Amino acid sequence: DTAVSQTPKYLVTQMGNDKSIKCEQNLGHDTMYWYKQDSKKFLKIMFSYNNKELIINETVPNRFSPKSPDKAHLNLHINSLELGDSAVYFCASSPRRAGTNEKLFFGSGTQLSVL
């Protein structure tokens, strides 16, 4: 029944490793996002996809690569993990059809700890 689900919830890994976080939404939304929340709780957008097409790509290292196999899924792959990548990563979705509201529906987050 979960609308936006992301896995895993916790991810602990060593520096230099490559890891992926998966996200799926069953709301039929057209747009999906990845946000990063740092230790001060500051939320910042990383990427946005609309119907599998990348529409927002903020200043994020190219070690981060989103992949959207279909509009219900947006995965985040991170190469060569660094200590500064430790954060909580949130997936979100929104209807984003013209004329509808823009509120986002968030997943429960993936806490990434890089050691």
Place this chain on the structure above:
Amino acid sequence: GESVGLHLPTLSVQEGDNSIINCAYSNSASDYFIWYKQESGKGPQFIIDIRSNMDKRQGQRVTVLLNKTVKHLSLQIAATQPGDSAVYFCAENPNGGSQGNLIFGKGTKLSVKP
């Protein structure tokens, strides 16, 4: 954005009192604003939204006020309950909804004392 230091701004209220959480936004072109609530270990949850052609909107126990002159947004929670304890974020959409790129404020932690 600017760093707010090591700790979130915190508002501590007694159960049953009203709470007012304030937010200053940055972009005078923003035309859509949202308040989110984030409980510990969870993702942000939508509370209430308001468009720039309004200055007040009410929900169940919550009211959002928008003052475009000073670029200020507030969230009022009536009869605050322990379950309201969370971090509250305001967010603005500076693109008129065309991009869905919400910009979040820094967050305020609300603690409700029983």
